[in-house]
Amino acid sequence: MTTGASIVARGITKVYGNDSSAYHALGPIDLDIKPGEFVSLIGPSGCGKSTTLLLASGLEPVTQGSIEVDGKPLTKPITEVGIVFQDHLLLDFRTAMKNVMLQQEIRGLDKSVIQARAESLFERLNLKGAENRYPWQLSGGMRQRVSIARALVHDPSMLLMDEPFGALDAISRTQIRHDLEMLWLDTRKTVLFITHSIDEAVGLSDRVLVMSKGPGTIVEEIKIDLPRPRPAHLGEYPEFTKYANRIYSIFEKLGVYKFK
Amino acid sequence: MTAPxxxxxxxTAWIAWIAYPTLAVALCLGLWEALVRINDVPLYILPKPSDFLARLVVDRTTVxxxxxxxxxxxxxxxxxxxLVxxxxALAIISxxxxxxxxxxxxxxxxxxxxxxxxxxxxxxFGVSPAVAVFIVFLMCFFPILVDSMSGFRATDPRLRYITRSMGASAFQTFRYVRLPAAMGYIFAGMKIGIVKAVxxxxxxxxIGSSAGLGFMIMRASSFMDMELMFSGLIATALVALVFNGAMLAAEKFLMPWNRPRHA
Structure with missing residues (x-):
């Protein structure tokens, strides 16, 4: 099993376009993500969270600065990675299992090994019985579970998630959050998790990076020191409420919330 | 008991599936037959279904x-x-x-x-079937081209991020993602195309052929052969039906993932 990768970024910025209409989306920011760490990025819309994720995976080039993954400079898209977006982005012409096995087909990996891993992921993600169903035959929560299985089946060192539970109902979110945490505890992949939800950020992370916009920067780093696995009802920890309140107050200070 | x-x-569902349309067609033809008989319409104005259906059987080899x-x-x-x-479409999009x-x-x-x-x-080309082939080509070409272009554009750009993170080559992305994703659109274009083709x-x-049903109907027209013209009409409809059916069968075979339309 591949263990988590480290991500170190120094002074990275992203500017889209290069003329007068250029848009400074991000930075400069630094990142120091340890192997196997679960780090969340939280902040208002347009603060460069998604951009950070694309830069960290090499899918978009940085405008300035440098990134090292496992000590190696990042110059092209890394493949030791699984990505989950808010939309499941499953191929609607493939069954759930075939969607996951796309990783094996494109990467040319050993079929029986990956098949076995896919089956165990289906078990762990409560997807038993969904193998031969097409995406349109699955609920939103199940599609997102399939998407997570696809991101993990090739045993990457890094998992990048861009608001993966954003489109789900509250009950599904709580369950899938727990299932993700249990998987992570077993595999210890490095996770970069983007969210708008304070509950998710505090409920899942080792560390939360709070971002503000215009251009996106990291304004505060909060270490979450809570036992794992964390419960469904996070409110039962006074510590949890303390962390959540801290993020709320940062948002208020930044003008994200304007309550009277 | 194992199987449900x-x-x-x-x-018996299939019986109804065949029986109702058959009954509807039979009723229409029956009404037609009755009206023509009652009003004593002459053959050179409007033939009875019994006239041209009999003709269709008699001249079946020609038709x-x-x-x-x-x-x-x-x-x-x-x-x-x-094929073109x-x-x-892919080249234009790319x-x-x-x-x-x-x-x-x-x-x-x-x-x-x-x-x-x-x-x-x-x-x-002279008066030859080549004229018909070329016109069919032109009639189907544009709907297929335009819909294929939409199909090749339809892939979510973020899916490119996912395939790139898999290390997929351009050909793999085409073969595993873009082509199958475009298939529904291509078939939509082909279904419009086949109707226009007929x-x-x-x-x-x-206007310019020495063979085919259109030629046969035109020649029958110059002889005022109403029965054969109506036989040609029925035969044309049957040809259209066969090609449409073949399209649907091909779609079902090539795109087994398609969601059933009436489900």
Missing amino acids: MKTFRQR LAQALATSVSIALGFGMAV AVPL VGTLERGLFPVIVFLNIMPKTVIGPILIVW EGVIIAEF
């Missing part, structure tokens, strides 16, 4: 041979249109300059009525 029992209604000639023209023209339009340069031309050719080129084709082939055979 089908109910009586499920087992079948002409229907076959028409079908060959449709198949050739349609096949060529698919789909790769061209190369920006090609899209900007070619699109106005495509729009112009698309709105131009294709049959106006018939007389020119007669000069080029329409186009008959007109082409009216």
Whole structure:
């Protein structure tokens, strides 16, 4: 099993376009993500969270600065990675299992090994019985579970998630959050998790990076020191409420919330 | 008991599926027959269904041979249109300059009525089935091209991020993602194309062919042979039905993932 990768970024910025209409989306920011760490990025819309994720995976080039993954400079898209977006982005012409096995087909990996891993992921993600169903035959929560299985089946060192539970109902979110945490505890992949939800950020992370916009920067780093696995009802920890309140107050200070 | 029992209604569903349309057609023809008989309409104005259906049976070898000639023209023209339009759509989508340069031309050719080129084709090819093949080609080409272009554009750009993170080559992305994702659109274009093909082939055979159902109907017209003209009409409808059915079967076979339309 591949263990988590480290991500170190120094002074990275992203500017889209290069003329007068250029848009400074991000930075400069630094990142120091340890192997196997679960780090969340939280902040208002347009603060460069998604951009950070694309830069960290090499899918978009940085405008300035440098990134090292496992000590190696990042110059092209890394493949030791699984990505989950808010939309499941499953191929609607493939069954759930075939969607996951796309990783094996494109990467040319050993079929029986990956098949076995896919089956165990289906078990762990409560997807038993969904193998031969097409995406349109699955609920939103199940599609997102399939998407997570696809991101993990090739045993990457890094998992990048861009608001993966954003489109789900509250009950599904709580369950899938727990299932993700249990998987992570077993595999210890490095996770970069983007969210708008304070509950998710505090409920899942080792560390939360709070971002503000215009251009996106990291304004505060909060270490979450809570036992794992964390419960469904996070409110039962006074510590949890303390962390959540801290993020709320940062948002208020930044003008994200304007309550009277 | 292992397999779930089908109910009586499920087992007999196909009977209703065939019986109702048959009954509807029979009723229409019966009404037609009755009205013509009651009003004593002469044959050279409107033949009775019994007249032209009998003629269809009597002249079945001739009609079948002409229907076959028409079908060959449709198949050739349609096949060529698919073979040219789909790769061209991909090329246009992939190369920006090609899209900007070619699109106005495509729009112009698309709105131009294709049959106006018939007389020119007669000069080029003489009165021959080649005229029909070419017109069928033109009639199907544009809907297939335009829908294929939409199909190749339809892939979510973020899916590119996912395939790139898998290390997929451009060909793999095409083979595993873009082509199957475009299939539904390509079939939509082909289904419009095949309807236009049947329409186009008959007109082409009216004006410039020495074979086919259109030719047969035109010749029957010059002899005022109403029975044969109506037989030709029925035969044309049957040809259209066969090609449509073949399209649906091909779609079902090539796209087994398609969600059932009535579910």
